[in-house]
Amino acid sequence: MTLEQLRRRLAAGENPEAEIISVEGMVYVVRVDADHMLTDGEAQSLRFRSAHAASKALGQAGLASAWLVHHSPYDEMVGRFDEALPRPEPLRTRMTFREV
Numbered sequence: 001m002t003l004e005q006l007r008r009r010l011a012a013g014e015n016p017e018a019e020i021i022s023v024e025g026m027v028y029v030v031r032v033d034a035d036h037m038l039t040d041g042e043a044q045s046l047r048f049r050s051a052h053a054a055s056k057a058l059g060q061a062g063l064a065s066a067w068l069v070h071h072s073p074y075d076e077m078v079g080r081f082d083e084a085l086p087r088p089e090p091l092r093t094r095m096t097f098r099e100v
Contacts, residue, residue, distance in 0.1 A: 001036040003046070003061050010062040018066035020054045020095065023047075028054045030066070051095070059097040068093045 009016055019031045028048040030038035038046045048054040051068050058066055070091040 001032055001038055002041045003038065003057060006032060006038065006058075006063070007061045016063075018058060018063055019069050020048075020051050020058075020066050022051070022068070022070045026050065030054055030058065055095055055097045063097075065094060065096040068095050 006016065016033045019034075021029050021031060023029055026049050028051055029045045030048075032038060040046050046057075048057065055066065070093075
């Protein structure tokens, strides 16, 4: 899904759920309705350098809010699964924004 397709869905009255996902370092991608990645139209995921840059693009498209999702790095720690501990849930923070 491109930003233009998202903009059209919002203009048609739909209210898709969006997640701004921290991938690694300073890379953020956006997932819409749990099954569509925001792309550049060439099947490449749009990458943003900050959560603010992603939220600005979503706000300009007309979206009012999204979830900021940070996955825990502790699954990768040595011995984590040997301890039979449950998988840590990602940190989910609601972000609201307005069109800029």
